[in-house]
Amino acid sequence: MGLQYMDPDGKEEELPKGVQYYSSRREMPKRIQKYWSQRHDLFSLYDEGIWLTDDAWFGVTPEVVAGQMAQDIGEHVSGQKTVIIDCFAGAGGNAIAFALSERWDRIFAIEKDPAALACAKHNAMIYGVDKKIFWIEGDCFTEIKKRFKGCGMEKDAVIFASPPWGGPEYAGDEIFDLSKMEPYSLDHLYQSFSKLTKEVVLYLPRTSDLNQLAEYAPKNRKLDVIHYNMSDYSKGLCAYFGGFQFG
Ligand code: MGP
Numbered sequence: 001m002g003l004q005y006m007d008p009d010g011k012e013e014e015l016p017k018g019v020q021y022y023s024s025r026r027e028m029p030k031r032i033q034k035y036w037s038q039r040h041d042l043f044s045l046y047d048e049g050i051w052l053t054d055d056a057w058f059g060v061t062p063e064v065v066a067g068q069m070a071q072d073i074g075e076h077v078s079g080q081k082t083v084i085i086d087c088f089a090g091a092g093g094n095a096i097a098f099a100l101s102e103r104w105d106r107i108f109a110i111e112k113d114p115a116a117l118a119c120a121k122h123n124a125m126i127y128g129v130d131k132k133i134f135w136i137e138g139d140c141f142t143e144i145k146k147r148f149k150g151c152g153m154e155k156d157a158v159i160f161a162s163p164p165w166g167g168p169e170y171a172g173d174e175i176f177d178l179s180k181m182e183p184y185s186l187d188h189l190y191q192s193f194s195k196l197t198k199e200v201v202l203y204l205p206r207t208s209d210l211n212q213l214a215e216y217a218p219k220n221r222k223l224d225v226i227h228y229n230m231s232d233y234s235k236g237l238c239a240y241f242g243g244f245q246f247g
Pocket residue numbers: 058059060061062162163164165166167168169170171203234235236
């Protein structure tokens with residue numbers, strides 16, 4: 001049984017379990033109150049009734065950052081890629097940005113937490129793109145094997161993943177050790193996703209150990225890593241594996 005929620009048109013809705021719509025900072029649990037002032041950075045349409053789980057407040061990609069990433073992936077990937085798979089869709093920030101970019105024939109959004117998935121679908125509806133996304137509830141490692149491997153779609157697909165970083169505590173490390181990222185290490189993510197397609201984009205902490213990332217650069221070739229700023233500092237970085245060409 002969820003909470004009652006008054007949508008912006010004044011209709012009462014029952015919120016699914018684990019889903020929240022906060023209309024003031026006071027309503028939020030203390031541990032996430034600091035994100036209240038960022039709500040319109042996360043979703044410019046927050047006031048239209050954006051749903052989030054409490055953990056999504058610190059995991060979701062801010063809208064302008066997600067938009068920039070969607071543009072970079074779409075413009076700089078080599079070959080005829082037409083499918084993008086968002087492996088940790090969370091509350092939908094990235095999948096919505098992919099849909100708004102109108103670059104992809106098919107967008108798949110995988111999320112194992114049913115509450116986060118309910119948020120993502122609802123939020124995509126607010127942005128008018130829910131019908132442009134195929135929603136999959138499940139574990140991304142299982143789902144990509146089950147649904148995409150051997151179906152001929154691999155050559156058309158890019159995998160995007162904004163995985164959990166082990167919570168906001170990541171920020172306490174001067175250099176973030178990607179081999180200890182919880183619950184999935186860089187190696188686990190890279191090895192699992194690159195079995196499906198070479199074009200893999202990972203969104204990682206801004207303090208990620210670049211030497212660890214460099215180990216995945218192809219021999220004698222570069223690996224592009226791009227920081228994404230808001231205001232004048234980095235929110236996080238994307239590592240672009242496989243065929244991407246940035247200048
Ligand atoms: P932050 O450092 O937790 O917060 O997240 P804040 O207040 O934005 O920090 P500040 O120093 O920038 O003011 C910064 C950004 O990292 C967020 O906007 C998210 O995009 C991203 N992010 C944070 N966490 C904890 C995660 C995570 O676990 N997974 C993913 N994919 N992104 C995260």
